[in-house]
Amino acid sequence: MAAEDMTAKAHPAASQAPQRVHGFQDADEVLPQYHIEAQTSLVERPLRSLKFGEAFAVLDSYGDIGVLPGPEGLYFQDTRYLSRLHLTVEDQRPLLLSSVMQDDNGALSVDMTTPDIRIDAHDDSTIPREVIAIERTKFLFRGACYDRIGLRSYDTRRRDFRIGISFDADFRDLFEVRGTNRAHHGKRSVLVGSDHEVQFRYVGLDEVVRTTSLHFGPKPHHIEPGRAEFNVSLAPGERASIFIRVVCESHRAFTSAPAAEKVGEDAAAGLALAAGSTGDRPPKGMSEGVIFARAYRDARRDLRQLTAGITTIISSNDQFNEAACRATADLYMLASRTPEGIYPFAGIPWYSTVFGRDGIITALMALWIDPNFAKGVLRYLASTQAKAVDPAADAQPGKVLHETRRGEMAMLGEVPFRHYYGTIDGTPLFVMLASEYYAVTGDRDTIAKIWPALELALAWMNEYGDRDGDGFVEYARDTDKGLENQGWKDSHDSIFHADGQLAKGPIALCEVQGYVYAAKNGMAKLAAMLGHDAMAETLTHQARALREAFDKAFWNDAIGTYVLALDGEKRQCAVRSSNAGHALFTGIALPERAASVAAQLLSKDGFNGWGVRTIARGEARYNPMSYHNGSIWPHDNAIIALGLARYDLKPEASRIFQGMFDTALYQDQKRLPELFCGFMRRRQRGPVSYPVACSPQAWAAAAPFAFLAACLGLEIDHGRNRVRFRNPTLPAFLDGVSIFNLKLGHSRIDIRLERHHDDVTVNVLRRSGDAQVALLK
Structure with missing residues (x-):
């Protein structure tokens, strides 16, 4: 951001090495x-970010968390609710093929495959690499992280293998993750709640109970605090999916009031986020696959509603x-x-x-x-x-x-x-x-x-x-x-x-x-x-x-x-x-x-x-x-x-x-x-x-729109009911720019600007309403 506030921005600078020049203090x-604090640089490996409401996730390219030291985690209300989530196949990391954020930042899509795997050292049985495709999709919605691990066999014979998921929740405050040391902490515990659920619990010194619940589907073949294992058997061409849902919640100690009620208390002071900041509780018996599909649908619908009717830009470049x-995607993700x-x-x-x-x-x-x-x-x-x-x-x-x-x-x-x-x-x-x-x-x-x-x-x-x-x-x-x-x-x-x-x-x-x-x-x-x-x-x-x-x-x-x-x-x-x-x-x-x-x-x-x-x-x-x-x-x-x-x-x-x-x-x-x-x-x-x-x-995400407005001399004046381009120019990398759905009162305008050497022309492509468009040289 810029603000280098204390918190905000206050000095991510591992950069500023102490120095003495001109008698500095x-x-x-x-x-x-x-x-x-920085012992490692965020530049060393590409990270992927997801966000919804008060929750955000920092992931590595695999969609994992905490495999290497760094800021990776699932965070909620300035606390790291998940500090480790590591996917393995027969205790080995898959081979990464691609890792991309969807164009609208709505989800992370990761393609992987199995490495060369030796199943049994005694009889030399192996799974050759590249026969099992692994497609991972992750997104956040209402205080929960949804993770689908899709598996498909391209082999000519049935393959049996283990998928392992290791996980942990350290409940470190974000300022601790940034490098601040704390002398005292609350009490942390973990329990296996059922044959498909593990819950981490932290009772903070602030008397807030923070919980991280991991829900797995289908039921793992083995589950314990910190690890779940799935035995997978795939015939040629067969598919299978593993779902992980991580829910972050908080409430005051010594009360049964859920986090949503606490949000309501703060809302009176105008300080809380709107409802929907904590994970929804699906009906009992609903499969994790159905839960995933419904949340994915609702998350995309929410994003479409948020961006409906905005002004858009298409250029010659x-x-x-x-x-x-x-x-644009970053603005609306944030x-x-x-x-x-x-x-x-x-x-x-x-x-x-x-x-x-x-x-x-x-x-x-x-x-x-x-x-x-x-x-x-x-x-x-x-x-x-x-x-x-x-x-x-x-x-x-x-x-x-x-x-x-x-x-x-x-x-x-x-x-x-x-x-x-x-x-x-x-x-x-x-x-x-x-x-x-x-x-x-x-x-x-x-x-x-x-x-x-x-x-x-x-x-x-x-x-x-x-x-x-x-x-x-x-x-x-x-x-x-x-x-x-x-x-x-x-x-x-x-x-x-x-x-x-x-x-x-x-x-x-x-x-x-x-x-x-x-x-x-x-x-x-x-x-x-x-x-x-x-x-x-x-x-x-x-x-x-x-x-x-x-x-x-x-x-x-x-x-x-x-x-x-x-x-x-x-x-x-x-x-x-x-x-x-x-x-x-x-x-x-x-x-x-x-x-x-x-x-x-x-x-x-x-x-x-x-x-x-x-x-x-x-x-x-x-x-x-x-x-x-x-x-x-x-x-x-x-x-x-x-x-x-x-x-x-x-x-x-x-x-x-x-x-x-x-x-x-x-x-x-x-x-x-x-x-x-x-x-x-x-x-x-x-x-x-x-x-x-x-x-x-x-x-930084908003900056490109400011650069374009500056060069175009764009002025929107509701009082005069006028859109004006004052002495516009376009940099060499842009021959033309089209602006769609520019709003002024009840008017909506589509405009095309084109560069001709040092001159820029303005053409109105479509207009509804009575707003005027002017070019001032």
Whole structure:
């Protein structure tokens, strides 16, 4: 995601090796706060991810879990409910033939076959390889993982063999999996519940009982805690199937209330996911095969309902079409239903939960594809807005949620993320999103319902956000457990001076002032729409004053761009960073500064050929392998591209789009990762991966749509009932793009854009309704 929150994102950086440069503080010699430990890289082997609601699975290419060390597991509510699941044939691993996610991410399909197997060492009886086909299908639905192992014989004689399934459940909190040590744990037990079921049980220190139930069908020939075995006999051409259903559940100790009832209790506070987060209980006697088939049908139906009516894209480039399809599938896989609407969870494996900042930026970038993301995010964050001062949660009235966690460590306060508000930018971004959502949809009812939350957010910016009354919004954590840095670059060392010294707070970030500027301009428009004319006038004046003050305080002639931040003494952190691109995105940058900002971003120090680095090469703490000090983030680049387009710097935006498309071509499934390393691009070599990057990641998945919108100059204006393409351009890899089912009010439009050298034409293919389409050169 980006947010490197404590939790969220807070430092998957096994990357940042301690260093001493320019007299850096001794604090650099210890592991960063909420560090994500890495003895192995996620790049070493391709992993497969599945998600539904609060459950997600990280699997190896075989569909197994825990065969090698790593983050693999079946997780539910921030706890690993299954830490091992290993399929063998006669105690040997099958030969892998293919492992692919279905196009819509609905299921993992794995094809395997038997290796050469010696059945009996005494009589040399064997099963030759490649005579038994093994087809495995796995998916998640409502708190359960479904696994079908299909077997088919292509041999000319009957074959008898054993299928073994070994399994375990360690119930480790996600923060433990990330590397945090715990001195004490609850009590874990396991029992064989029947001749086809094993149940693991963990009574946590938080008095929550978590259970993992494994159901097998048909009945295994042998079952014990941790292992089930099936004797299989296949005649030539014969088929057989083995089903495994893993159900994750939780409830309070000393009560019989099921997890669904506990969800209902939390729903009153707007903090729980919608019903359907725990496994359904099928009727007694129903076979596992029928259960599997029904769940598969219902899961696919749910996905179709979620994606019905969205805007789609088909281009002249088949590889871009694949990348766009994968991005769309990732967005909707990460989407979770809440009582307030759909919310994009941030990323797998580290951030599969609600993050305020990530959800808002994802919704902003995907707004023209599906405004339901924005509606769900706005309603959810309004319902969870802080109502009181709580130093432990870095909360003050009106502040927007940073993240929420439901694991044991969060419940016990061992990490502060149960409901954590330590984000300085989430609140202005929340108001920004509301304004942009209304501009595109004209949904007055939603704005009216969240208006009290918007007013509280505005009050927070003016009171708690501006700690010293200078007109800028600053952050400083309230306790030692809070995040040291609370912008999207929230690594412990991400905000620093030109000499490398870490900045001391309260810190005013460059991009945050831009968000506040855009929020006040947007709030002024919403206020005027609702008839609050005096409020609108005041906000417009405040935004204008902020823009002038920002330029005076943040511009630096020596580096030719806006500085990274101001420290607590209002000294400039005169560092060239990607943050300045966010000033273009929000419009706070003065027009006469735009070309210089763009030149710095696209210089050889800023742009490495794949994308814009978070910190420019040559700065004191530049490290292309770091999480935030020289790496490249697709969402960050998408925001920069939108900013460049705002100032009509389309060739520069197109250049970034080209680099990111080239990056996607080197990625597994053409999926843009959370981030990658900032090493310079070299011929005949792809970009360098980051060792513990999330993939998929919500705002990385939304980035391709933002790149395309930026280059096309796409503007959807509900008030004028107009779709406009302002001075559109297309990068060299796209000769044309067709947009289907673009929505504006009750109108639906299909549009074709084609590149002719440096010119782009726009043709309306179909239109229902009275919306107008305009091309502005």
